[in-house]
Amino acid sequence: MDTLLRATTEAIRLLTGFDPALLAILGLTLRVTGGALVLAVLLGVPVGAWLGLRGRVPLAGCLLPLIYTGMGIPPVVAGLFVYLFLSNQGPLGDLHWLFTPNAMIMAQTLIALPLVVGLTLTAVQSVDPAIRLQVQSLGATQSQLTWTILGEARQGVLAAIVAAFGSIISEVGAVMLVGGNIEGQTRVLTTAIVLETRKGNFALALALGIVLLILAFLTNWLFYRVNSKQ
Amino acid sequence: MRTLRWFVLAVLFVLLVACGSREPEVLRLATTTSTADSGLLDAILPAFEEAYNARVDVVAVGTGQAISLGEAGDADVILVHARAREDAFVADGHGLYREDVMYNDFILVGLSTDPAGVQGMDSVTDALTLIAQNGAAFASRGDDSGTHTKELSLWEKAGVTPATDNGWYNSLGQGMGDTLTFANETGAYTLTDRATFLALQDNLPNLAIMVGGNSIAETGDTNLLNPYGVIPVNPDKEGINNDLAEDFVTWITSAETQTAIGEFGLEQYGQPLFYPDAGEQWAVNSNLDCSLLTVYCSFSARSELTRRFLDSELIHERFFR
Numbered sequence: 414m415d416t417l418l419r420a421t422t423e424a425i426r427l428l429t430g431f432d433p434a435l436l437a438i439l440g441l442t443l444r445v446t447g448g449a450l451v452l453a454v455l456l457g458v459p460v461g462a463w464l465g466l467r468g469r470v471p472l473a474g475c476l477l478p479l480i481y482t483g484m485g486i487p488p489v490v491a492g493l494f495v496y497l498f499l500s501n502q503g504p505l506g507d508l509h510w511l512f513t514p515n516a517m518i519m520a521q522t523l524i525a526l527p528l529v530v531g532l533t534l535t536a537v538q539s540v541d542p543a544i545r546l547q548v549q550s551l552g553a554t555q556s557q558l559t560w561t562i563l564g565e566a567r568q569g570v571l572a573a574i575v576a577a578f579g580s581i582i583s584e585v586g587a588v589m590l591v592g593g594n595i596e597g598q599t600r601v602l603t604t605a606i607v608l609e610t611r612k613g614n615f616a617l618a619l620a621l622g623i624v625l626l627i628l629a630f631l632t633n634w635l636f637y638r639v640n641s642k643q
Numbered sequence: 644m645r646t647l648r649w650f651v652l653a654v655l656f657v658l659l660v661a662c663g664s665r666e667p668e669v670l671r672l673a674t675t676t677s678t679a680d681s682g683l684l685d686a687i688l689p690a691f692e693e694a695y696n697a698r699v700d701v702v703a704v705g706t707g708q709a710i711s712l713g714e715a716g717d718a719d720v721i722l723v724h725a726r727a728r729e730d731a732f733v734a735d736g737h738g739l740y741r742e743d744v745m746y747n748d749f750i751l752v753g754l755s756t757d758p759a760g761v762q763g764m765d766s767v768t769d770a771l772t773l774i775a776q777n778g779a780a781f782a783s784r785g786d787d788s789g790t791h792t793k794e795l796s797l798w799e800k801a802g803v804t805p806a807t808d809n810g811w812y813n814s815l816g817q818g819m820g821d822t823l824t825f826a827n828e829t830g831a832y833t834l835t836d837r838a839t840f841l842a843l844q845d846n847l848p849n850l851a852i853m854v855g856g857n858s859i860a861e862t863g864d865t866n867l868l869n870p871y872g873v874i875p876v877n878p879d880k881e882g883i884n885n886d887l888a889e890d891f892v893t894w895i896t897s898a899e900t901q902t903a904i905g906e907f908g909l910e911q912y913g914q915p916l917f918y919p920d921a922g923e924q925w926a927v928n929s930n931l932d933c934s935l936l937t938v939y940c941s942f943s944a945r946s947e948l949t950r951r952f953l954d955s956e957l958i959h960e961r962f963f964r
Binding site: 501604608611613614 | 705
């Protein structure tokens with residue numbers, strides 16, 4: 414109980430004091446998770462919509478279960494893939510991206526992508542087929558059709574984005590592995606929480622956890638506002 | 644049929660009672676990752692569990708967290724390596740007393756190409772100064788562990804204030820294995836305990852030992868020695884199994900266990916990973932921190948004081964009888 418109380422006051426102190434170390438960590442967290450989310454949405458929504466609009470998905474028996482499995486990929490496994498690709502001995506070793514924010518964005522994109530694709534696909538598929546027929550009979554081009562259907566499925570697409578955001582803002586395994594948790598360079602909120610817990614600074618760790626929750630809440634609130642405006 | 648059923652039930656009941664009475668006691672041991680990761684605990688703990696009909700729950704964390712676990716009463720006994728903090732732990736009343744258990748040593752490792760030119764130096768502080776002057780990449784544990792504490796004290800002795808914003812000092816906040824992997828990938832220097840380096844060496848093809856020699860006997864700098872202590876947690880905290888904790892201290896400092904510690908790793912690495920030193924009161928002085936075996940193994944390059952120890956009866960009794 415005592416730790417909880419201290420954690421709360423510590424969180425308030427950190428936030429109101431504009432602690433520079435915390436601001437750096439917050440900034441990087443937003444950059445990495447935001448970057449990964451944008452990439453995952455840019456890649457995932459079109460792919461999901463395309464798959465959802467096709468009556469028959471190629472290799473459906475294989476592809477769909479694969480996407481659904483990807484939705485549950487353990488972050489540390491996604492991180493391991495990225496690590497092996499970017500390592501000195503790996504195929505992308507020449508990029509020298511390992512232990513940089515770029516590597517973290519790559520890993521989180523890999524985690525978020527299946528979620529965005531899978532949930533967008535489901536959302537698009539659940540749009541009333543009558544709407545689609547109607548749009549097509551009005552002579553819409555393929556891209557006009559896709560936009561209309563995505564508009565109809567926007568609740569589901571937004572849910573896909575929210576789910577992807579939630580899974581990568583809170584993950585620690587991948588960013589720890591490929592980022593290295595370097596102070597001032599690749600330390601984000603989740604890895605800082607693990608570190609402070611290991612150090613035994615439970616109050617500070619919990620305070621960072623509270624900051625993370627506030628950040629997630631604000632972002633989700635923003636998503637909610639966007640959704641309810643439409 | 645009916646009798647058979649009763650018979651089975653009776654047998655089960657007897658078994659249950661028999662097992663229940665032999666339920667092992669649980670000892671919660673908070674220790675550092677080095678003792679667990681090196682495999683030492685796996686090698687020696689079964690003997691304790693058998694002798695005391697106990698089960699040891701090992702929580703292997705950084706020294707900082709191990710001490711916090713002790714402070715919170717979430718561990719019965721701690722086995723750690725950060726002398727100043729151990730003494731503070733006892734002085735603050737969280738622990739009853741501290742006993743020497745063993746020591747190993749730290750080494751400075753880096754790329755075999757050695758960009759800062761420190762390989763083979765005797766003094767680790769000189770090597771660190773040179774690394775700082777050259778701005779060569781250095782990877783720090785940065786996690787408040789015993790190794791991190793040691794590293795910071797060495798920088799202080801070298802008169803260098805490492806800061807993360809000077810470009811070459813990387814504070815990782817990760818375990819020893821992760822830090823070594825980082826050093827291997829990025830070509831950074833790092834301070835590691837010898838046991839972990841030896842255990843992981845096969846996966847670290849780019850790294851070589853810079854300072855500290857090929858075994859603890861070859862180390863040229865007593866600053867690199869790393870003593871481990873055991874402390875039973877003060878039973879005034881709730882739920883502490885003090886009896887078993889004290890049994891553990893007695894057991895781990897006993898001649899038999901000390902021998903087992905000294906033999907661990909001999910076969911696989913050709914050298915012990917930990918050197919037992921329980922009960923050597925005279926080794927407490929930090930100048931003489933290099934204890935028996937080191938002294939014995941390196942006759943040369945030692946001070947007048949060490950030679951006096953070599954001639955002393957204690958040494959003769961232990962090693963030349």
